[in-house]
Amino acid sequence: MKAFYSIRFVLPLPPGHRFPMGKYARLRERVAAELPAVTLGPAEPATDGQLALAHAPAYIDAVARGTLDARAQREIGFPWSEAMVERSRRSVGATIAAARAARAEGVAANLAGGTHHAGAGGGSGYCVFNDVAVAARLMQAEHTRRQPSARPPRVAVIDLDVHQGNGTAAIFAGDASVFTLSLHGEKNFPFRKVAGDLDVGLPDGTGDDEYLHALELALAELEARFDADLVFYLAGADPHEGDRLGRLRLSHDGLQARDRRVFDWAWRRRLPLALSMAGGYGRDIATTVQAQMNTFGVALEYWRRWQNGAR
Numbered sequence: 001m002k003a004f005y006s007i008r009f010v011l012p013l014p015p016g017h018r019f020p021m022g023k024y025a026r027l028r029e030r031v032a033a034e035l036p037a038v039t040l041g042p043a044e045p046a047t048d049g050q051l052a053l054a055h056a057p058a059y060i061d062a063v064a065r066g067t068l069d070a071r072a073q074r075e076i077g078f079p080w081s082e083a084m085v086e087r088s089r090r091s092v093g094a095t096i097a098a099a100r101a102a103r104a105e106g107v108a109a110n111l112a113g114g115t116h117h118a119g120a121g122g123g124s125g126y127c128v129f130n131d132v133a134v135a136a137r138l139m140q141a142e143h144t145r146r147q148p149s150a151r152p153p154r155v156a157v158i159d160l161d162v163h164q165g166n167g168t169a170a171i172f173a174g175d176a177s178v179f180t181l182s183l184h185g186e187k188n189f190p191f192r193k194v195a196g197d198l199d200v201g202l203p204d205g206t207g208d209d210e211y212l213h214a215l216e217l218a219l220a221e222l223e224a225r226f227d228a229d230l231v232f233y234l235a236g237a238d239p240h241e242g243d244r245l246g247r248l249r250l251s252h253d254g255l256q257a258r259d260r261r262v263f264d265w266a267w268r269r270r271l272p273l274a275l276s277m278a279g280g281y282g283r284d285i286a287t288t289v290q291a292q293m294n295t296f297g298v299a300l301e302y303w304r305r306w307q308n309g310a311r
């Protein structure tokens with residue numbers, strides 16, 4: 001299974017910054033050491049033209065030049081630097097690469113990504129560009145370029161990060177070719193949600209059983225309302241009970257059952273699935289990386305099913 005990363009995912013931050021940047025390197029080290037069936041490949045930076053599929057040119061330009069005003073930069077939560085721009089471009093590039101690989105092989109992953117708070121004209125909550133939004137639009141554009149008369153692929157975004165996918169919802173508002181599903185903590189950031197196609201807000205303290213039940217209902221509704229060709233899955237580790245920011249109480253088993261449910265749903269419909277890791281802020285960062293490793297375990301299992309035929 002192909003998975004894409006960049007050593008540039010690890011952005012040097014000021015001392016005491018609360019974003020757990022170290023998780024990316026740890027995940028990559030563990031995947032490389034423990035999952036030999038995963039082929040790690042470097043991500044190319046997304047170009048301005050690609051980013052413009054989901055973002056306003058003026059915003060892309062301001063990020064690239066470092067001319068965002070102080071309020072917009074604060075909203076992102078990282079100080080501006082060349083490295084921040086490069087990281088953001090490569091994180092989108094890794095999801096683009098994963099989407100292409102998923103269309104060829106059924107399942108592929110970005111070792112980062114899931115930057116779902118970024119909207120067309122601004123970033124937020126550690127998200128500069130919206131990797132899934134750009135990649136979804138690019139997959140549609142590439143398809144149209146190859147087969148101008150064919151219907152572009154219809155994309156389901158299954159966002160199970162604990163925070164609502166407000167940026168993705170805003171970008172695709174009014175776009176009937178993309179369905180945005182978000183299952184999230186109702187009282188968590190962002191405090192002003194943007195309605196997507198299907199939003200399920202969960203109370204603080206939600207545990208495995210309630211969560212899995214809500215997911216089941218949400219997937220059934222997605223199925224009833226939308227005929228998908230391609231899936232982007234944001235497998236946030238932040239619904240875990242050990243997360244600093246999550247406010248939910250899923251166990252490792254619960255999170256893995258969640259992943260299995262999503263992969264199984266896509267597999268039964270033979271829908272290619274591109275995985276992004278999204279959030280994870282474990283009190284102990286090893287907990288977050290363990291949850292992500294478990295997600296990779298499930299992803300590999302379904303990638304193998306694709307390779308064993310029955311397409």
Ligand SMILES: [Zn+2]
Nearest residue numbers: 161162163279
């Ligand atoms: Zn999150």
